[in-house]
Amino acid sequence: MAVAEFATPSRYNYSSLVNYSSKRSYVSTSLYKKRLIACTPLPSTQHARICCSATREVQAPVAVDTAELKKQAECYGVFCLTYDLKAEEDTRSWKKLIKIAVSGAAGMISNHLLFKLASGEVFGPDQPVSLKLLGSERSIQALEGVAMELEDSLFPLLREVIIGIDPYEVFQDVEWALLIGAKPRGPGMERADLLDINGQIFAEQGKALNAVASRNVKVVVVGNPCNTNALICMKNAPNIPPKNFHALTRLDENRAKCQLALKAGVFYDKVSNVTIWGNHSTTQVPDFLNSKINGFPVTEIIKDRKWLEEEFTEKVQKRGGVLIQKWGRSSAASTSVSIVDAIRSLIIPTPKGDWFSSGVYTTGNPYGIAEDIVFSMPCRSKGDGDYELVKDVMIDDFLWNRIKKSEAELLAEKRCVAHLTGEGIAVCDLPGDTMLPGEM
Template identity: 65%
Template sequence: MAAIATNATALVFAAAAKTSTTSRRAARVAASPALANARVFAAAPRAAFAKSSLRVSVTTRAAAEEGEPYGVFKLNYDISNDVAAKSAGWKTPIVVAVSGAAGQISNHLLFKIASGEVYGADQPIILNLLGSERSKEALEGVAMELEDSLYPLLRQVNIGIDPLKIFKDAEWALLIGAKPRGPGMERSDLLEMNGQIFVEQGKALNEVANKTCKVCVVGNPCNTNALIAMENAPNLDRKNFHALTRLDENRAKCQLALKAGVFYDTVSNVTIWGNHSTTQVPDFVNAKIDGKKAVEVIGDDAWLEEEFTPTIQTRGGALIKKWGRSSAASTAVSIADAIKSLVTPTPEGDWFSTAVSTDGNPYGIAEGIVFSMPCRSKGDGSYEIVEGLEINDWLREKIKASEEELTKEADCVSHLTGKLGGACELQGAGTDTMLPGEN
């Protein structure tokens, strides 16, 4: 993690960084007498927080030797004296690691997370931000903006370019960074290039993340990137790997509401099946509007099949044409929604979409891929796949096409997932498939 000096205190601290923890602290105290009375909070690992009193009993030693928390987050104090924290009954801080942290999606998401809107108003957050040589400076800028936002719940920010450090003790890993597809690139090229990133990050998560870490892959092609990360992290529960299809669900809810002439909060039970690509299947068959079947409320099967479905499949591309960039704010909102769906109980009778491992799934989808399905959660971070949805011929055929696409993608990256692979059938003209932003 980077130790970046932003003020006199930090400069003194940075200069002392190669000495012992004790002498570093002495140097900081000398530079800032107010610290003389301060005790440790900033880099205390999660286990150090006693649930009842929020008392911190360890020093920053371990983290300090790897790199310091950013800027103001270096300032140590005793959380047991934090009246606001105590009276609000705050929980133990959690480590949320984010890759592509200097990118445009993160620029929206990080501030939502730090505000308490995502994990709850009683959940202190430690943000670990992963960048690269390319984005080092930009990442500092992001950390500066987080400092300047004065979020009470944001208790520490660490920035760095080494996933082994940034993913340390992560309870959530939001993997957003990925190379965008460039002109003339085959999807298989993108799979290969980004696949390498997710091998490295999967291995790092395996080594240093909390064993119950929940991983949400956003960087495209997100389903297969999630598969690669999952296969490279055998110490983590496969069920805890997700690829983001919540944006597609939100897009589908909006279009159904628009057609029905109702506000979108009346639309429920919307599933996105399959890949976050143009083969995805927005399920209008099981969707509801005001508790009634959407198909009956809308009463226009031709529209649902021939307009609604392709509109959702290609919404990303339509947005890029208008805005000149891919969805960022709405993607960040949907990541927040996806997390909230796992940390709060799903409303009775409803479900949400997330792409998860197909191992043991109740719909007969091929195993060994990451496929979007209807899920429910008790709010403890885990989920179950909702069984018993009606799969009519229309859905069956479309779901099959997305399943075949993901199976081919998995074959293309078999050398990255430790499987004995088949040929990569995505290579060559006419066989290539598209991301939502590529049409």
């Protein structure tokens, strides 16, 4: 056996990318730099409305042909090695390698999530994984640090780690894209500004997915404002089924289950059928009407209607803020657990009679919610990566009125990012602040 030199991260033998320079490829960032938004915020009271309009319409989806890519995604260290999984007894029965992209890969949520993906906890003990870490120029060193820790963890199933800053490189052939990275809200930044800044990131990532990802890639958007980011991403990826895009509301669902359990004095495994409706914001609607405890309607178990109508929602929404107060950091660990839950809900059949929440595309929904937005609704899956909306849910006036408020917010967000979805000129008319406490 030959003695190899110490492998460095610059070694590059990721087979599917070898012929890269001969491929057509797409970049989009430059277009957005020219866009100007004339924005005249009104005095900043809680219910002040800000009105912005883009002075220049930017079409999207739009694809720019470039001869060369700016920077190649790099395999890292020991993961640059090639081998044949089918050649060895231990790995012969394994499934085909699955490629998973994670953006914001140097952040704290990813720091939990990547190790779960690598350990086999998410996709199972016979599923080798390739992790493709997307970062920014600023975080590229940190990405290397993460890759080093993945090396040192010796996960047998982790067979490729690739780091990079260009989504057109990193998203190549991925079957899952977990989009966690987003710009945090800076001091004095209006929600419209945040929608615009992060929207541009997700527009670019949508284009990149459209250009290079697997044709059936599943996309889970975690970076906030996640519903509208997911919509932007989807609109910029017209060749990927809209059904494949999800905005994460699973942490809200998990928190809602825990609060119902606490109130009822039962363990959380007794709580089922909890829907989060709407936007991942303070307009979200944790649904107690259809929720069950030990198979009985929650409303039969918890008689305190005032608590259900008021405190319950508040407890779910304020959880992140309380956590930051206690722990000093935002909830990276439980967020990453909920991302795992969201993925596993799509690859494992949903237990009979139950469902899960996900922010998904509303077109064709059976509830009468406005079409063409991303709205959290109750879903079931056969475990094939796909889902269907649950039809047999009750919606009373109380629930419907709240759903409509969240819908109105998402329609307003959509108008505010029209320049990023290819639907014309952006008009922002948003409530002052509906970010969830504890989120940036």
